[in-house]
Amino acid sequence: MALVRFGWEPFREIDTLQRQMNHLFDSLTTTSEDVGSAFVPPAELQETPEALHLKLEVPGMNREDIDVQVTADSIAISGERKLERHTEEKGVTRSEFRYGKFRRVIPLPIRVQNTNVHGEYKDGILSLTLPKAEEEKNRVVKVDLA
Template structure:
């Protein structure tokens, strides 16, 4: 008779491997759907840079109000004719959307846009009221 030492962790490790194999094929790229943005504000304008890799300019819609920018883009799925083998992809195909609230009111009729190499650059000029805006701080009330 052979004695075998019982290892309770062995069963848990086997279960963990089975769960991992179930999720290998499951794809939920929720983080990939967000459009990365970079905002830089000067006295004259707000400069907004958005990252839209792999998306053609004709598939990008931009709506600008005085207080926000809404960008909707779509990455179309590539058609594949290969019948042999298996394709695994982490790319997200479909619509992306992001609404970016602005820190100042802008002239939405004078927005300039440039799209190159998957980077969208928007120049959003501020309204005259925002350019000349002066905020008075009363230190007496803040300390009370």
């Protein structure tokens, strides 16, 4: 006759939980350089009465490697980033190359004139001026009260 053990095994469950928590913390503390994950450039969007101004940080790229597509209510920016880093320690030179394609779609809070967008790429910063659509400029309506 075989002995079959039924019931709760708290130490086995604690061990499983500990392994899962370690895996979770490892995935949170691992940088994109460690795993080669997708590069997502940081962005800043400002609104003025006439236009939206978008800045995107994409260092280490050539302007030919950046593609910008604008619709009336969103902007899609894609490209390929190549980053080279050299370090020398104790007479040993170490070289790391990082390649990665990115694509970022940013929904715009208002409609823009996508045929009249101006852009500039300088010192790793992509700056875009997106003029507001005419109906967005004239949004304020005076209401007569009876």
